[in-house]
Amino acid sequence: MRQANIGAVCHQRHNQVLAGKTQKLRNSPANFAESDRMTTKRERLTMPKLIKAHSLIGRITPKLMRQSFLAVKRNRGAAGVDKISVAMFEANLDDNLSALMRDLKDRSFQTKPLRRVYIPKTGSTKLRPLGIPIVRDRMAQEVVRRLLEPIFEPTFHDASHGFRKGRSCHTAIDSLLKMHDEGFWHVLDADIKGFFDNLSHKVIMNAVCQRVADGNILGLVEKFLKAGVMEDGVFKPTTIGTPQGGVISPLLANVVLNHMDQALANAGYRHVRYADDFVVLGKTKAETQDALEVVRQSLTELGLELSEEKTKITTYGKGYEFLGFRLASRSRTMRDKSKSKFQDKIREITKRSHNFESSVIDAVNRVIRGTANYFAQPFATSRWLFQKLDSWTRMRLRAMKRKRKNYGDNRKISVKYFSLKLGLLTLEQFCKCEDENGETRNVVPRRVAT
Secondary structure, three states: OHHHHHHHHHHHHHHHHHHHHHHHHHHOHHHHHHHHHHOOHHHHHHOOOOOOEOOOHHHOOHHHHHHHHHHHHHHOOOOOOOOOOHHHHHHOHHHHHHHHHHHHHOOOOOOOOEEEEEEEOOOOOOEEEEEEOOHHHHHHHHHHHHHHHHHHHHHOOOOEOOOOOOOOHHHHHHHHHHHHHOOOOEEEEEEEOOHHHHOOHHHHHHHHHOOEOOHHHHHHHHHHHOOOEEEOOEEEOOOOOOOOOOOOHHHHHHHHHHHHHHHHHHOOOEEEEEOOEEEEEEOOHHHHHHHHHHHHHHHHHOOOOEOOOOOEEEEOOOOEEEOOEEEOOOOEEEOHHHHHHHHHHHHHHOOOOOOOOHHHHHHHHHHHHHHHHHHOOOOOOOHHHHHHHHHHHHHHHHHHHHOOOOHHHHHOOOHHHHHHHOOOOOOHHHOEEEOOOOOEEEOOOOOOOO
């Protein structure tokens, strides 16, 4: 009954929108004719079409189920409240996939509560709450995500880079730097207050209803949102927010925040957004101040608000932080929190109470490779900082080997010993730059003493 009601509401809403648009066109035929003449045939063909999907459940096939499982398996993740891991689910894969597909199609699928865990926030004593769905629910979310993504993807604004095919944190930063080169130096560095925790279920469902009228799919989305969480053996209902850790949460975030993207674009502002992290650029301070009001208004319409203490207007010259980087006209490198996170990982591996073994070098190399893959980009100017961190890492390893922290030991165990004999990687060796032809190449590491 609930699913049928959702479908009826969506149909009614769609008819109202169409009626309003029709009346508007009737009232202003001249304006419509003029705008139609200004739009070329090529532009009309490339414009995203308004899609109202009425039947999606029939698209759930064994092939889609298997693709969804492989995606869940790649993402790994811990077991949920039922303590069934991905490997355990895979042990009887065919039967599990068939049963899940049957439940999704006949509307008998029921969610389980998420397992609440807390992870530390980088550079803070606060903890970030995560919700871990059971493997079966992650599968169902992945299926629904794959059905919804082709519908909403053409509607997303070009400024959105988060969780979209062919886009990443690095494409978002590249886009920002190009705008800075064009003279957009004034920056509105904004932060949405508790986005995932404060996002209204009604707002989410209304946004999804704009493109989807399949009551079964809408009912599944609502079940995902209202699954609840188990914390210390106690069930807590979820009446607001979308769980951080849910497979479908990033897509729902893009669907909702596309409203803000379009509002900023319609007002003529340039911006870049990755999930709930975004910055707005302008050529003057007044432009960014005006953009701030547009952001506030669009977020108010979504039932959200800015974090005033984390929102500020600055310039590219002074610098600002975005997606783990500190971006400024003179440097583009790791922010302090990212540097501290790297050092914390190395400290955990290189405790002097542990034995100095080859496995230690392997673990350190994994941290170095992961950090370098993200921060050693052609646009970055991290070489000097990387050298300092490499030297610091070797100091930690020397102290671990000698069971003491003595800076005089730096001369007794050479750099070549770590690189040639132990195979220790360095952050600096991953540095990249662009040559005169615009091609990316690795930078040759400099000779260092420690």
